[in-house]
Amino acid sequence: MLQYLKRVIVMLAIERKNEILAILQKEQRVLVSELSKRYDVTDETIRRDLEKLESEGYVKKTYGGAVLNKNTKVDMPLRIREKTNRSEKQIIARLVSDLIEEGDRIMMDASSTSLMIAKELKSKSKLTVITNSVEVLIELAGHEGIQVISTGGNLNETSLSLVGNAAQKVLNGYHVDKAVFSCKGIDIHNGLTDSNELDSDIKNVMYSCADTAVLAVDSSKFDKVSFVKTMQMKRGDILVTDRNLAEEWKAFLAERGVRLVVPEE
Known part of the structure; x- marks a missing residue:
């Protein structure tokens, strides 16, 4: 049961990150406070999501949120x-x-x-x-x-x-x-x-x-x-x-x- 719950949590985190990327593609920027309310998670959870996306090259963190990385070498997932x-x-x-x-x-x-x-x-x-x-x-x-x-x-x-x-x-x-x-x-x-x-x-x-x-x-x-x-x-x-x-x-x-x-x- 514990392993199942862990898999569910991981899948939810992946889906949330993908949705955040989709929002960034459309709006170019996001705020931690807005995303935490949207997904009913803590600000710290969203910050970890954004840190992961930044390490993958998709975003650049800013004060209170993040913006889409315009680096033309980075290809968004299909x-x-x-x-x-x-x-x-x-x-x-x-x-x-x-x-x-x-x-x-x-x-x-x-x-x-x-x-x-x-x-x-x-x-x-x-x-x-x-x-x-x-x-x-x-x-x-x-x-x-x-x-x-x-x-x-x-x-x-x-x-x-x-x-x-x-x-x-x-x-x-x-x-x-x-x-x-x-x-x-x-x-x-x-x-x-x-x-x-x-x-x-x-x-x-x-x-x-x-x-x-x-x-x-x-x-x-x-x-x-x-x-x-x-x-x-x-x-x-x-x-x-x-x-x-x-x-x-x-x-x-x-x-x-x-x-x-x-x-x-």
């Missing part, structure tokens, strides 16, 4: 990213699904946006999907008419992605109609950027293996620059986002020959 900007990603997922034709062969990365897109793709009756995402594999597994191919490779536990030379080798063995992926930041001068080299390398390989790149990027990523430069957009690429863009961005994309897809007003 479980947290799934909860962030969900409505925006759902809009993007529907738009991307409309771009995917029956019979298409596509590659998909391990972003939380791709997972949303995979849910929409289950309405298709004939597709081939090659992915390095554990979650996308599970989402599409057993769906009649959709052939799913895993890259294999080394598991990145934070992003639940399969990465490394083995994954890249599998991708390089295929040619597909479309590659669908996201990024951590998109900037006019720096192009697409990501938080680590391994995931960035996978996206570059997917990009080179596809006739058309579909870049699915929610509006919070624009004018942000992360740690690793991934690629510059080129003519024929399709950029899908959840809202209309500023005139500067529209002019830039038009000059580059990149098609912009946004929701109808």
Whole structure:
């Protein structure tokens, strides 16, 4: 009984930390006093949670609370990213699904946006999907008419992605109609950027293996620059986002020959 109670306490602590991270993703800062009331625990318990999150690189403690660590090398766990900007990603997922034709062969990365897109793709009756995402594999597994191919490779536990030379080798063995992926930041001068080299390398390989790149990027990523430069957009690429863009961005994309897809007003 004692061991069971200990496991329950540990699980509750993990869930609480994940929820705190999700709040930080949305609001950028938290207060110890507010969190202790929210979860009905002591201030000291919350401080320990924040100390743990700080040691993992996700937050920076401040007087009375903490702020989100903007260090572009730190990648939030997929479980947290799934909860962030969900409505925006759902809009993007529907738009991307409309771009995917029956019979298409596509590659998909391990972003939380791709997972949303995979849910929409289950309405298709004939597709081939090659992915390095554990979650996308599970989402599409057993769906009649959709052939799913895993890259294999080394598991990145934070992003639940399969990465490394083995994954890249599998991708390089295929040619597909479309590659669908996201990024951590998109900037006019720096192009697409990501938080680590391994995931960035996978996206570059997917990009080179596809006739058309579909870049699915929610509006919070624009004018942000992360740690690793991934690629510059080129003519024929399709950029899908959840809202209309500023005139500067529209002019830039038009000059580059990149098609912009946004929701109808």
